[in-house]
Amino acid sequence: MTDDPEKNPRAIVPSVGDELTKPGSGLIRRGLEELASLRPERAVPLPQGARVLICDDEEAIVEYLEKLLREAGYEVRSTLNSLEAFEIARQFKPHMALLGEIMPRMDGFKLAEKLRMNDPRTKVVLTSEAETSDLEIFRARGWPFDILVCPFEKEELLEKTRAWVREAGGTPPC
Amino acid sequence: MSSKINLRPRPEEDELRLKRSELEDLERDLVEKELHLAGQRAELAAFERLYLKTVGVLYAELDEIEARIAELIASRSPSNVDAQGTARQARQKAAESRSAVGEAALQVAKRFRPSLELKNLYREVARRIHPDLATDEADRARRQRFMAQANRAYGEGDEARLRAILEEYESSPDAVVGEGVGAELVRVIRKISQVKRRLSEIDGELKRFMQLELMDLKNRVEEGTKQGRDVLMEMAKAVGQRIDEARRQLNQFSNERAS
Numbered sequence: 023m024t025d026d027p028e029k030n031p032r033a034i035v036p037s038v039g040d041e042l043t044k045p046g047s048g049l050i051r052r053g054l055e056e057l058a059s060l061r062p063e064r065a066v067p068l069p070q071g072a073r074v075l076i077c078d079d080e081e082a083i084v085e086y087l088e089k090l091l092r093e094a095g096y097e098v099r100s101t102l103n104s105l106e107a108f109e110i111a112r113q114f115k116p117h118m119a120l121l122g123e124i125m126p127r128m129d130g131f132k133l134a135e136k137l138r139m140n141d142p143r144t145k146v147v148l149t150s151e152a153e154t155s156d157l158e159i160f161r162a163r164g165w166p167f168d169i170l171v172c173p174f175e176k177e178e179l180l181e182k183t184r185a186w187v188r189e190a191g192g193t194p195p196c
Numbered sequence: 197m198s199s200k201i202n203l204r205p206r207p208e209e210d211e212l213r214l215k216r217s218e219l220e221d222l223e224r225d226l227v228e229k230e231l232h233l234a235g236q237r238a239e240l241a242a243f244e245r246l247y248l249k250t251v252g253v254l255y256a257e258l259d260e261i262e263a264r265i266a267e268l269i270a271s272r273s274p275s276n277v278d279a280q281g282t283a284r285q286a287r288q289k290a291a292e293s294r295s296a297v298g299e300a301a302l303q304v305a306k307r308f309r310p311s312l313e314l315k316n317l318y319r320e321v322a323r324r325i326h327p328d329l330a331t332d333e334a335d336r337a338r339r340q341r342f343m344a345q346a347n348r349a350y351g352e353g354d355e356a357r358l359r360a361i362l363e364e365y366e367s368s369p370d371a372v373v374g375e376g377v378g379a380e381l382v383r384v385i386r387k388i389s390q391v392k393r394r395l396s397e398i399d400g401e402l403k404r405f406m407q408l409e410l411m412d413l414k415n416r417v418e419e420g421t422k423q424g425r426d427v428l429m430e431m432a433k434a435v436g437q438r439i440d441e442a443r444r445q446l447n448q449f450s451n452e453r454a455s
Binding site: 048049050051052053054056057059060139140 | 244247248251252255289292293296297409410412413416417427430431434435
Protein backbone atom coordinates (compact mmCIF):
# COMPACT_ATOMS: atom_id res chain seq x y z
CA MET A 23 0.00 0.00 0.00
CA THR A 24 1.24 3.46 -0.76
CA ASP A 25 0.93 6.56 1.39
CA ASP A 26 0.63 8.75 -1.67
CA PRO A 27 -2.90 10.14 -1.60
CA GLU A 28 -2.81 10.51 -5.37
CA LYS A 29 -2.37 6.77 -5.74
CA ASN A 30 -4.34 5.67 -2.74
CA PRO A 31 -6.97 8.22 -1.82
CA ARG A 32 -7.92 6.54 1.47
CA ALA A 33 -4.37 6.49 2.76
CA ILE A 34 -4.10 9.65 4.78
CA VAL A 35 -0.91 8.34 6.27
CA PRO A 36 1.30 5.36 5.65
CA SER A 37 -0.43 2.24 6.87
CA VAL A 38 1.73 1.11 9.71
CA GLY A 39 1.01 -2.57 9.42
CA ASP A 40 2.12 -2.78 5.83
CA GLU A 41 4.92 -0.32 6.22
CA LEU A 42 6.41 -1.88 9.29
CA THR A 43 5.98 -5.54 8.75
CA LYS A 44 6.80 -6.03 5.08
CA PRO A 45 10.58 -6.09 5.13
CA GLY A 46 11.06 -6.98 8.77
CA SER A 47 8.17 -9.40 9.26
CA GLY A 48 10.49 -12.41 9.39
CA LEU A 49 12.51 -10.72 12.09
CA ILE A 50 9.40 -9.86 14.11
CA ARG A 51 8.24 -13.48 13.96
CA ARG A 52 11.69 -14.66 15.03
CA GLY A 53 11.59 -12.20 17.91
CA LEU A 54 8.30 -13.66 19.11
CA GLU A 55 9.72 -17.17 18.94
CA GLU A 56 12.86 -16.06 20.74
CA LEU A 57 10.77 -14.50 23.44
CA ALA A 58 8.79 -17.70 23.93
CA SER A 59 11.98 -19.65 24.53
CA LEU A 60 13.56 -17.09 26.85
CA ARG A 61 14.08 -17.92 30.46
CA PRO A 62 13.21 -14.68 32.19
CA GLU A 63 16.21 -13.38 34.05
CA ARG A 64 14.00 -12.14 36.79
CA ALA A 65 11.07 -14.50 36.62
CA VAL A 66 7.92 -13.22 38.16
CA PRO A 67 5.45 -15.96 39.02
CA LEU A 68 1.89 -15.94 37.79
CA PRO A 69 -0.65 -14.60 40.29
CA GLN A 70 -1.39 -17.12 43.07
CA GLY A 71 -4.07 -19.76 42.66
CA ALA A 72 -4.71 -22.72 40.39
CA ARG A 73 -6.28 -21.51 37.17
CA VAL A 74 -7.04 -23.79 34.25
CA LEU A 75 -8.25 -22.77 30.83
CA ILE A 76 -10.07 -25.39 28.76
CA CYS A 77 -10.67 -25.09 25.04
CA ASP A 78 -12.18 -27.74 22.82
CA ASP A 79 -14.82 -27.54 20.11
CA GLU A 80 -16.65 -30.54 21.55
CA GLU A 81 -19.07 -29.24 24.12
CA ALA A 82 -19.42 -32.55 25.97
CA ILE A 83 -15.65 -32.78 26.51
CA VAL A 84 -15.46 -29.20 27.75
CA GLU A 85 -18.35 -29.74 30.15
CA TYR A 86 -16.84 -32.96 31.48
CA LEU A 87 -13.37 -31.47 32.04
CA GLU A 88 -14.73 -28.27 33.50
CA LYS A 89 -16.95 -30.10 35.99
CA LEU A 90 -14.16 -32.46 36.99
CA LEU A 91 -11.56 -29.76 37.56
CA ARG A 92 -13.97 -27.34 39.21
CA GLU A 93 -15.07 -30.01 41.67
CA ALA A 94 -11.43 -30.76 42.37
CA GLY A 95 -11.02 -27.13 43.44
CA TYR A 96 -9.54 -25.44 40.36
CA GLU A 97 -10.61 -22.09 39.05
CA VAL A 98 -11.73 -22.90 35.52
CA ARG A 99 -12.60 -20.92 32.42
CA SER A 100 -13.67 -22.65 29.28
CA THR A 101 -14.59 -21.93 25.69
CA LEU A 102 -15.49 -23.78 22.53
CA ASN A 103 -13.80 -21.13 20.41
CA SER A 104 -10.02 -21.24 20.00
CA LEU A 105 -9.83 -17.58 19.01
CA GLU A 106 -11.67 -16.63 22.16
CA ALA A 107 -9.36 -18.85 24.23
CA PHE A 108 -6.43 -16.62 23.40
CA GLU A 109 -8.29 -13.53 24.58
CA ILE A 110 -9.41 -15.26 27.79
CA ALA A 111 -5.84 -16.35 28.51
CA ARG A 112 -4.60 -12.78 28.34
CA GLN A 113 -6.95 -11.73 31.12
CA PHE A 114 -7.21 -14.96 33.10
CA LYS A 115 -3.47 -15.78 33.15
CA PRO A 116 -3.99 -19.54 33.56
CA HIS A 117 -1.36 -21.79 35.08
CA MET A 118 -2.43 -24.46 32.65
CA ALA A 119 -4.30 -24.52 29.34
CA LEU A 120 -5.92 -27.77 28.27
CA LEU A 121 -6.63 -27.74 24.55
CA GLY A 122 -8.24 -29.98 22.01
CA GLU A 123 -6.00 -31.03 19.15
CA ILE A 124 -8.30 -30.50 16.20
CA MET A 125 -10.50 -27.43 16.26
CA PRO A 126 -11.95 -25.15 13.61
CA ARG A 127 -10.58 -21.62 13.13
CA MET A 128 -7.31 -22.31 14.95
CA ASP A 129 -6.15 -25.82 15.78
CA GLY A 130 -4.72 -26.83 19.12
CA PHE A 131 -1.10 -26.69 17.95
CA LYS A 132 -1.38 -23.16 16.66
CA LEU A 133 -3.25 -22.06 19.76
CA ALA A 134 -0.67 -23.75 21.96
CA GLU A 135 2.11 -21.82 20.25
CA LYS A 136 0.23 -18.57 20.60
CA LEU A 137 -0.51 -19.17 24.26
CA ARG A 138 3.11 -20.00 24.99
CA MET A 139 4.24 -16.91 23.12
CA ASN A 140 1.74 -14.85 25.03
CA ASP A 141 2.98 -16.12 28.37
CA PRO A 142 5.69 -18.78 28.57
CA ARG A 143 4.77 -19.37 32.21
CA THR A 144 1.50 -21.05 31.22
CA LYS A 145 1.74 -24.82 30.98
CA VAL A 146 0.09 -25.79 27.72
CA VAL A 147 -1.31 -29.29 27.32
CA LEU A 148 -2.91 -30.78 24.23
CA THR A 149 -5.31 -33.67 24.45
CA SER A 150 -4.43 -35.94 21.56
CA GLU A 151 -5.03 -39.41 20.28
CA ALA A 152 -1.46 -39.52 19.04
CA GLU A 153 0.62 -42.67 19.43
CA THR A 154 3.72 -42.62 21.61
CA SER A 155 6.00 -42.46 18.59
CA ASP A 156 4.26 -39.28 17.45
CA LEU A 157 4.82 -37.78 20.87
CA GLU A 158 8.52 -38.43 20.50
CA ILE A 159 8.45 -36.53 17.23
CA PHE A 160 6.67 -33.63 18.89
CA ARG A 161 9.27 -33.54 21.64
CA ALA A 162 12.17 -33.88 19.24
CA ARG A 163 10.88 -30.82 17.43
CA GLY A 164 11.12 -29.01 20.72
CA TRP A 165 7.46 -28.07 20.83
CA PRO A 166 6.90 -26.25 24.05
CA PHE A 167 3.83 -28.09 25.25
CA ASP A 168 2.82 -31.41 26.78
CA ILE A 169 0.46 -33.99 25.39
CA LEU A 170 -2.25 -35.79 27.29
CA VAL A 171 -3.00 -38.95 25.34
CA CYS A 172 -6.67 -39.87 24.97
CA PRO A 173 -8.41 -41.76 26.34
CA PHE A 174 -7.30 -40.95 29.86
CA GLU A 175 -8.60 -41.88 33.28
CA LYS A 176 -10.06 -39.30 35.62
CA GLU A 177 -7.35 -39.93 38.20
CA GLU A 178 -4.60 -39.59 35.62
CA LEU A 179 -5.93 -36.23 34.54
CA LEU A 180 -6.17 -34.96 38.12
CA GLU A 181 -2.72 -36.19 39.02
CA LYS A 182 -1.12 -34.67 35.93
CA THR A 183 -3.03 -31.43 36.31
CA ARG A 184 -1.71 -31.10 39.87
CA ALA A 185 1.85 -31.56 38.62
CA TRP A 186 1.46 -29.20 35.66
CA VAL A 187 -0.18 -26.43 37.68
CA ARG A 188 2.53 -26.77 40.33
CA GLU A 189 5.18 -26.62 37.60
CA ALA A 190 3.68 -23.33 36.42
CA GLY A 191 3.99 -21.92 39.92
CA GLY A 192 0.36 -22.46 40.94
CA THR A 193 -0.92 -23.97 44.16
CA PRO A 194 -3.13 -26.93 43.19
CA PRO A 195 -5.83 -28.06 45.59
CA CYS A 196 -4.99 -31.27 47.42
CA MET B 197 -42.22 50.49 18.46
CA SER B 198 -39.74 48.58 16.55
CA SER B 199 -40.47 47.83 12.95
CA LYS B 200 -38.38 44.69 13.21
CA ILE B 201 -40.37 41.50 12.78
CA ASN B 202 -39.18 38.42 14.64
CA LEU B 203 -39.47 35.60 12.18
CA ARG B 204 -39.42 32.02 13.40
CA PRO B 205 -36.43 30.11 12.02
CA ARG B 206 -37.22 28.31 8.83
CA PRO B 207 -37.25 24.48 9.08
CA GLU B 208 -34.02 24.16 7.12
CA GLU B 209 -32.34 26.59 9.53
CA ASP B 210 -33.47 24.49 12.50
CA GLU B 211 -32.22 21.39 10.76
CA LEU B 212 -28.91 23.06 9.94
CA ARG B 213 -28.43 24.02 13.58
CA LEU B 214 -29.10 20.46 14.72
CA LYS B 215 -26.84 18.98 12.09
CA ARG B 216 -24.05 21.43 12.93
CA SER B 217 -24.29 20.43 16.56
CA GLU B 218 -24.14 16.74 15.62
CA LEU B 219 -21.18 17.43 13.37
CA GLU B 220 -19.35 19.29 16.14
CA ASP B 221 -19.72 16.30 18.47
CA LEU B 222 -18.54 13.92 15.77
CA GLU B 223 -15.60 16.17 14.90
CA ARG B 224 -14.47 16.21 18.53
CA ASP B 225 -14.64 12.43 18.59
CA LEU B 226 -12.81 12.24 15.27
CA VAL B 227 -9.99 14.48 16.44
CA GLU B 228 -9.42 12.38 19.56
CA LYS B 229 -9.51 9.13 17.60
CA GLU B 230 -7.12 10.43 14.95
CA LEU B 231 -4.78 11.50 17.74
CA HIS B 232 -4.97 8.05 19.29
CA LEU B 233 -4.40 6.35 15.95
CA ALA B 234 -1.45 8.57 15.10
CA GLY B 235 0.00 7.91 18.56
CA GLN B 236 -0.37 4.14 18.20
CA ARG B 237 1.18 4.25 14.76
CA ALA B 238 4.12 6.32 15.92
CA GLU B 239 4.65 4.15 19.02
CA LEU B 240 4.68 1.01 16.89
CA ALA B 241 7.13 2.56 14.44
CA ALA B 242 9.39 3.67 17.28
CA PHE B 243 9.24 0.23 18.87
CA GLU B 244 10.09 -1.46 15.60
CA ARG B 245 13.13 0.77 15.13
CA LEU B 246 14.26 0.02 18.66
CA TYR B 247 13.71 -3.70 18.21
CA LEU B 248 15.55 -3.83 14.90
CA LYS B 249 18.45 -1.85 16.31
CA THR B 250 18.69 -3.97 19.45
CA VAL B 251 17.79 -7.47 18.29
CA GLY B 252 17.21 -7.33 14.51
CA VAL B 253 20.82 -6.36 13.76
CA LEU B 254 21.96 -9.40 15.70
CA TYR B 255 19.72 -11.69 13.65
CA ALA B 256 21.24 -10.14 10.53
CA GLU B 257 24.73 -10.83 11.88
CA LEU B 258 23.78 -14.39 12.80
CA ASP B 259 22.26 -14.98 9.36
CA GLU B 260 25.40 -13.67 7.68
CA ILE B 261 27.62 -16.07 9.63
CA GLU B 262 25.27 -18.96 8.96
CA ALA B 263 25.26 -18.10 5.24
CA ARG B 264 29.06 -18.19 5.21
CA ILE B 265 29.07 -21.55 6.97
CA ALA B 266 26.57 -22.93 4.45
CA GLU B 267 28.64 -21.55 1.57
CA LEU B 268 31.81 -23.12 2.96
CA ILE B 269 30.09 -26.47 3.22
CA ALA B 270 28.72 -26.10 -0.30
CA SER B 271 32.10 -25.16 -1.72
CA ARG B 272 33.52 -28.43 -0.42
CA SER B 273 31.01 -30.49 -2.29
CA PRO B 274 30.14 -28.73 -5.53
CA SER B 275 28.13 -31.71 -6.76
CA ASN B 276 25.94 -31.88 -3.65
CA VAL B 277 22.68 -30.31 -4.77
CA ASP B 278 21.25 -30.11 -1.26
CA ALA B 279 24.29 -28.29 0.07
CA GLN B 280 24.17 -25.82 -2.82
CA GLY B 281 20.47 -25.21 -2.22
CA THR B 282 20.98 -24.71 1.51
CA ALA B 283 23.75 -22.21 0.84
CA ARG B 284 21.59 -20.26 -1.60
CA GLN B 285 18.71 -20.14 0.87
CA ALA B 286 20.99 -19.08 3.71
CA ARG B 287 22.46 -16.31 1.58
CA GLN B 288 18.99 -15.10 0.62
CA LYS B 289 17.87 -15.10 4.25
CA ALA B 290 20.96 -13.12 5.24
CA ALA B 291 20.27 -10.59 2.49
CA GLU B 292 16.66 -10.18 3.59
CA SER B 293 17.61 -9.70 7.23
CA ARG B 294 20.31 -7.21 6.30
CA SER B 295 17.87 -5.26 4.17
CA ALA B 296 15.21 -5.29 6.93
CA VAL B 297 17.53 -3.84 9.54
CA GLY B 298 19.44 -1.63 7.09
CA GLU B 299 17.31 1.45 7.40
CA ALA B 300 16.50 1.00 11.05
CA ALA B 301 20.19 0.82 11.92
CA LEU B 302 20.67 4.31 10.51
CA GLN B 303 17.77 5.84 12.38
CA VAL B 304 17.90 7.11 15.92
CA ALA B 305 15.98 4.67 18.10
CA LYS B 306 13.98 6.69 20.51
CA ARG B 307 10.62 6.13 22.10
CA PHE B 308 7.63 8.13 20.93
CA ARG B 309 6.59 10.39 23.77
CA PRO B 310 4.52 13.30 22.44
CA SER B 311 4.35 16.40 24.65
CA LEU B 312 1.00 17.88 25.61
CA GLU B 313 1.71 20.84 23.31
CA LEU B 314 2.37 18.51 20.40
CA LYS B 315 -0.86 16.60 21.08
CA ASN B 316 -2.89 19.80 21.28
CA LEU B 317 -1.34 21.10 18.11
CA TYR B 318 -2.19 17.84 16.37
CA ARG B 319 -5.78 18.10 17.62
CA GLU B 320 -5.98 21.57 16.11
CA VAL B 321 -4.53 20.36 12.82
CA ALA B 322 -6.95 17.43 12.66
CA ARG B 323 -9.86 19.71 13.53
CA ARG B 324 -9.06 22.14 10.72
CA ILE B 325 -7.55 19.95 8.03
CA HIS B 326 -9.15 16.55 8.32
CA PRO B 327 -10.03 15.22 4.82
CA ASP B 328 -13.41 14.01 5.96
CA LEU B 329 -14.43 17.60 6.55
CA ALA B 330 -13.88 18.40 2.88
CA THR B 331 -16.60 20.02 0.83
CA ASP B 332 -15.70 18.47 -2.50
CA GLU B 333 -13.20 16.07 -4.06
CA ALA B 334 -10.62 18.75 -4.87
CA ASP B 335 -10.77 20.00 -1.29
CA ARG B 336 -10.46 16.43 -0.03
CA ALA B 337 -7.35 15.76 -2.10
CA ARG B 338 -5.76 18.97 -0.83
CA ARG B 339 -6.60 18.12 2.79
CA GLN B 340 -5.24 14.61 2.38
CA ARG B 341 -1.89 15.96 1.24
CA PHE B 342 -1.71 18.29 4.23
CA MET B 343 -2.91 15.63 6.65
CA ALA B 344 -0.34 13.09 5.44
CA GLN B 345 2.40 15.65 6.04
CA ALA B 346 0.94 16.47 9.44
CA ASN B 347 0.83 12.83 10.49
CA ARG B 348 4.43 12.36 9.49
CA ALA B 349 5.45 15.48 11.42
CA TYR B 350 3.52 14.25 14.48
CA GLY B 351 5.18 10.84 14.30
CA GLU B 352 8.55 12.54 14.24
CA GLY B 353 7.56 14.85 17.10
CA ASP B 354 8.27 17.88 14.89
CA GLU B 355 6.17 20.64 16.45
CA ALA B 356 7.56 23.44 14.25
CA ARG B 357 6.76 21.51 11.09
CA LEU B 358 3.25 20.76 12.32
CA ARG B 359 2.67 24.45 13.00
CA ALA B 360 4.03 25.39 9.57
CA ILE B 361 1.68 22.89 7.90
CA LEU B 362 -1.30 24.38 9.72
CA GLU B 363 -0.29 27.93 8.76
CA GLU B 364 0.26 26.95 5.16
CA TYR B 365 -3.15 25.30 5.04
CA GLU B 366 -4.95 28.23 6.67
CA SER B 367 -3.41 30.79 4.31
CA SER B 368 -4.51 28.87 1.25
CA PRO B 369 -7.34 30.58 -0.72
CA ASP B 370 -8.99 27.17 -1.14
CA ALA B 371 -9.90 27.25 2.55
CA VAL B 372 -12.70 29.72 1.84
CA VAL B 373 -16.18 28.14 1.58
CA GLY B 374 -19.47 29.38 0.08
CA GLU B 375 -22.68 30.65 1.80
CA GLY B 376 -26.39 29.77 1.77
CA VAL B 377 -28.55 27.70 4.16
CA GLY B 378 -29.52 25.01 1.67
CA ALA B 379 -26.00 24.49 0.34
CA GLU B 380 -24.59 24.62 3.84
CA LEU B 381 -27.05 22.00 5.07
CA VAL B 382 -26.04 19.63 2.29
CA ARG B 383 -22.37 20.25 3.08
CA VAL B 384 -22.90 19.55 6.78
CA ILE B 385 -24.86 16.36 6.09
CA ARG B 386 -22.13 15.14 3.76
CA LYS B 387 -19.47 15.97 6.32
CA ILE B 388 -21.36 14.01 8.97
CA SER B 389 -21.45 11.02 6.68
CA GLN B 390 -17.73 11.35 5.86
CA VAL B 391 -16.78 11.73 9.51
CA LYS B 392 -18.81 8.66 10.49
CA ARG B 393 -17.15 6.64 7.76
CA ARG B 394 -13.72 7.75 8.89
CA LEU B 395 -14.52 6.93 12.52
CA SER B 396 -15.40 3.43 11.46
CA GLU B 397 -12.18 3.18 9.43
CA ILE B 398 -10.14 4.28 12.44
CA ASP B 399 -11.75 1.57 14.55
CA GLY B 400 -10.88 -0.96 11.85
CA GLU B 401 -7.31 0.30 11.66
CA LEU B 402 -6.88 0.12 15.43
CA LYS B 403 -8.24 -3.44 15.43
CA ARG B 404 -5.77 -4.31 12.69
CA PHE B 405 -2.92 -2.90 14.77
CA MET B 406 -3.97 -5.14 17.64
CA GLN B 407 -3.58 -8.19 15.42
CA LEU B 408 -0.10 -7.32 14.17
CA GLU B 409 2.74 -9.52 15.30
CA LEU B 410 4.67 -6.34 15.90
CA MET B 411 2.00 -5.19 18.38
CA ASP B 412 2.13 -8.59 20.04
CA LEU B 413 5.88 -8.32 20.44
CA LYS B 414 5.63 -4.77 21.72
CA ASN B 415 3.00 -5.72 24.30
CA ARG B 416 5.11 -8.56 25.58
CA VAL B 417 8.21 -6.47 25.85
CA GLU B 418 6.20 -3.87 27.76
CA GLU B 419 4.70 -6.54 29.98
CA GLY B 420 8.24 -7.66 30.78
CA THR B 421 9.22 -4.08 31.61
CA LYS B 422 6.36 -3.95 34.11
CA GLN B 423 7.81 -7.05 35.72
CA GLY B 424 11.19 -5.38 36.01
CA ARG B 425 12.76 -7.13 33.03
CA ASP B 426 14.61 -5.74 30.05
CA VAL B 427 13.23 -8.21 27.54
CA LEU B 428 14.92 -6.74 24.46
CA MET B 429 18.28 -7.03 26.17
CA GLU B 430 17.50 -10.61 27.21
CA MET B 431 16.66 -11.40 23.60
CA ALA B 432 19.81 -9.67 22.40
CA LYS B 433 21.85 -11.72 24.84
CA ALA B 434 20.26 -14.98 23.66
CA VAL B 435 20.90 -14.17 19.98
CA GLY B 436 24.41 -12.98 20.91
CA GLN B 437 25.17 -16.40 22.36
CA ARG B 438 24.05 -18.04 19.16
CA ILE B 439 26.26 -15.66 17.19
CA ASP B 440 29.26 -16.68 19.33
CA GLU B 441 28.48 -20.32 18.71
CA ALA B 442 28.05 -19.79 14.96
CA ARG B 443 31.28 -17.84 14.81
CA ARG B 444 33.16 -20.67 16.53
CA GLN B 445 31.69 -23.05 14.00
CA LEU B 446 32.68 -20.81 11.11
CA ASN B 447 36.26 -20.54 12.39
CA GLN B 448 36.41 -24.29 12.78
CA PHE B 449 35.24 -24.83 9.20
CA SER B 450 37.61 -22.18 7.88
CA ASN B 451 40.56 -23.73 9.73
CA GLU B 452 39.69 -27.20 8.49
CA ARG B 453 39.59 -25.85 4.98
CA ALA B 454 42.93 -24.06 5.39
CA SER B 455 44.64 -27.19 6.67
